Amino acid sequence: MNIVAVNQPNRFRPTRPISRDLGDVSGAILAFGGPYSNLQALEAMRSHAVALAIPPERCFCTGDVVAYGADPAMSIDLIRDWGVNVIAGNCELALADAAFDCGCGFQAGSACDIDAARWYAFARRATDDAGRAWMASLPGAIRFRMAERRAMVVHGSFTRVNRFIFPSTSAAEKIGDARLAEADVVIAGHSGLPFTENLAGGTIWHNPGAIGMPANDGTPDGWYALLNPEVDGRLVITHHRLPYDFAEAARRMRAACLSEGYAHALETGLWPSDDILPLIERAASGQPIDAADFGYTTELAAALIG
Numbered sequence: 001m002n003i004v005a006v007n008q009p010n011r012f013r014p015t016r017p018i019s020r021d022l023g024d025v026s027g028a029i030l031a032f033g034g035p036y037s038n039l040q041a042l043e044a045m046r047s048h049a050v051a052l053a054i055p056p057e058r059c060f061c062t063g064d065v066v067a068y069g070a071d072p073a074m075s076i077d078l079i080r081d082w083g084v085n086v087i088a089g090n091c092e093l094a095l096a097d098a099a100f101d102c103g104c105g106f107q108a109g110s111a112c113d114i115d116a117a118r119w120y121a122f123a124r125r126a127t128d129d130a131g132r133a134w135m136a137s138l139p140g141a142i143r144f145r146m147a148e149r150r151a152m153v154v155h156g157s158f159t160r161v162n163r164f165i166f167p168s169t170s171a172a173e174k175i176g177d178a179r180l181a182e183a184d185v186v187i188a189g190h191s192g193l194p195f196t197e198n199l200a201g202g203t204i205w206h207n208p209g210a211i212g213m214p215a216n217d218g219t220p221d222g223w224y225a226l227l228n229p230e231v232d233g234r235l236v237i238t239h240h241r242l243p244y245d246f247a248e249a250a251r252r253m254r255a256a257c258l259s260e261g262y263a264h265a266l267e268t269g270l271w272p273s274d275d276i277l278p279l280i281e282r283a284a285s286g287q288p289i290d291a292a293d294f295g296y297t298t299e300l301a302a303a304l305i306g
Helices: 039-051 072-082 090-096 111-126 129-136 171-181 246-255 260-268 279-283
Strands: 020-024 029-032 059-061 142-146 149-153 185-187 195-198 204-207 222-229 235-242
Touching (some): 039 235, 090 129, 171 185, 204 235, 246 260
Parallel strands (some): 020 142, 185 204
Antiparallel strands (some): 222 235
């Protein structure tokens, strides 16, 4: 078996310094990651937020608005018009700097790295000066307080924007990063897999999942999450599937002559490569996500809802 190391030092990208503190936030929060230039998924996410009556100021995107899909410019326009909070992911940092690669953290020469070169070149051409200026203005992290807990939204981790944090990543690594962030709740993206983990000392690591690419679970849905503060002081975190017109998103990718692997992934729910996945997550490829996959118990009533 080809085991590929992730989080490589030569692909290091530090997280941009914190530039936004929202103070106390009351009411439900909607969190999602990775629109990935998938306009159909982003439109569906906005419609869900409206249906749930969650205003833009309580919606958080963990970054990578632009990536694999066919509509980089329109995705930027939509999310800017929506007015939600957006974190600078590695894709935003790369495009804002007009870098020559996305800085995703893939091993050089791996299948993910080769595919990334193709979509990144397309996205770089499609992103105009206004889009790059907007990306350059995004914060690397956002702080707020909710249910008497300190929360921080980042892309990969507090210390590194392109760090892959998976469910199987050690608790010590997650706790250490949360302590450096001075956060009780870390809301992060980048890995593309939804999970919530209740850690020692009441720390929570939460990844709402991505909307623009499935979770490698054999279903085409994206994922988002809701964080609800309860009157008794509890924080309830629920994960939700996001159905959308994946067939149209795949059709548009093919029309743009983008990676067939990623277009196929939108239809099958299976990633074109598992290069970045640790062994535990690799073994779960193609298994539809349900509550048992998260393997945790919590007094904070974190739950998975299909």
